[in-house]
Amino acid sequence: MTDAPAKPIENDGVIDCDIHPAIRSFEDLKPYLSKHWWDYYSTYGLRSRQGFVKGTPYPKIAPSAMRRDAWPETGLPGSDLKLMQTQHLDAHNIQLGVLNPLNPSGGDLNVDFSAALCSATNDWLLETFTRKEKRLKASIMVAYEDGASAAAEIHRRAPEKDFVQVLLLSRTSEPLGKRRYWPIFEAASEHNLPVAVHVFGYSGHPATNSGHPSFYLEEGAAHPAGIQASIASLIFEGVFERYPNFRLLVIEAGFAWLPAFSWRLDKLWNRMRGEVPHVKRPPSEYIKERVWITTQPMEESQRPQQVVEIMDYIGWDRLMFASDYPHWDFDDPKFGLPPSLGAEQRAMVRYRNAQALYGL
């Protein structure tokens, strides 16, 4: 699925599954938008399921949630390819990095505008990054609340080998297994592309099921719950059964919650499978076979070996390193993984699993 050379990655090489490119300003997307949509943007701006014109409902802990040392002379961190190359790709021997744009996302309320923005972002990704830097691959941005236009964008972009996956944000307006999203899974399956779900976005529902928490700290702590709900939905709505080629990649939700969550679902399925006769196997089996998960932000225990034990439950062939560059909670490829990992485990997490998932 890609024409990248299958050169072996050795020693300290890394595939970074989560790098965030940024536009310097919306002018960057103007060349890829029709006059109508540029005028629309200029008049009404972005509108998602939240109330702020600028910024985010939870103020981040640093401006734009960025590392303070990642700001180029002009524009946002992630907007300057040269700085990304020197500060991150070269410095950490990133042999391949996957670009996941977050702003704009595919969650604008006006789904036609959202589709136009996603398509513009996809063009911009190719021209600004992947065609200039062979180490970079990109995600296909889609207006994920509108299955039809999202599927169309996947079909249009899939032949371009610089795209390695489809990207959604985790806070969808409905649980991800619902039928409105099936065209996305169908199109991704057809092209053998994984569907990546990155945390954040605006579902229009509170970040906790007991209402809006007060703090960014809580929003961060709550991300796995949203992902858990969507994995449960994908399983119980039968998406894994319906699309045997469907593969899910979870990004920036950490990973340590996954075994406990799988065990919970297994117990519940066992008890209530009469309600979901289309779900043929224990939930943990779908998860083991079809879900991949990135490491950042890597959970930490006072006793690091405990986290390694959890990684062992998940399976060494399912964890993929991600740095989240250039965000403040960046996991450093040099120090991010527990030091006790064996060479084989290290290699799998740092690049081999990503090679397998992306077919590189």
Add this chain to the structure above:
Amino acid sequence: MRIQDLRPIDCDMHPVVPNIRALVPFLAKNWAASVNDRGIEGFDSISYPPNAPISARPDWRPDGKGLPTSVEDYRRHVLDRWNVQYAIGNCLYGAHLALSEDIGVAMASAVNDWMVANWLDAEPRMRASIVVAPQNPERAAAEIDRCAPDKRFVQVLLPAMVEAPLGRRQYWPIYAAAERHGLPVGIHAGSSYRHPVTPVGWPSYYVEDYASQSYAFQGQLGSLIAEGVFNKFPGLKVVLLESGVSWLIPFLWRMTKFWRGTRSEVPWVTRPPIEIARDHVRLSIQPFDAPDDPAIVGRIIEHMQSDAMLLFASDYPHFQYEDDAVLPPGLSEDFTRRLAHDNPLETYPRLKEVQS
């Protein structure tokens, strides 16, 4: 070692209100009239559809159907069977569902008086939680003050999903009242259904609704710690009831890491969240979300780095386990003794005040 030899304390069992008529004698005249005049059908919660498999163990359903509602049933199925010393009744009747806080408050009070008459006075081993209507925290505190003189009430009970995260300052009158009376606050699976049960909207299936309870516990624990509830009420213990247990430590690892980067936002949180939780949070052991594998169970326990957090519970009549498998496999004798007896006594000081 058999559980019977430990005289365990059952920290989570559920007296079932058979129907709203059972509460009418405990309602003020106007509300009793309303039940009839308006045809109010009841406040049974969709969190536990009566015939759903998890809502009652098949061998605990009277004649194989419906829900067991009598104290005699519970005696036979649990109290005598496992030689239980005390049991804490957590009534899940949905006072919290009422959209009118006036109705919610009336129903909660009726449930508490019904509990005294039908359970506490009927069985000397019974204790209970004070049901409050979270719709109005001041009135919830007043209900705590009303019930607390009866020392057989050993806890305040809140549902896991309400109108706002439970750490928010609007709920602090409840914690002030609980602390004043030496009562822990129990948070039990359940929802007032003010928000979708997942952060991404309403799921299709009941199995997802039940799964979502553990998302609620994550959110509530995050809220209680982040808002500073345990700073303001240093004596307060919170008991997470029917939460699933194994989600706890991974959640706290994540929250603790994120707190290290964001603590300027919550400067009053001066200790790692995982340490705050070890001091202030307890969990009932049913359900225990893990395979029946002693090695995995042992590891989950080890990751808690505490033998004080877990409390024995039957979760009667919910269908979490079969036969006598009320404990996950592989727990050490010492750990079992702690969770069956010592930890409940430490968590619920009132258990030591009234001997039966």
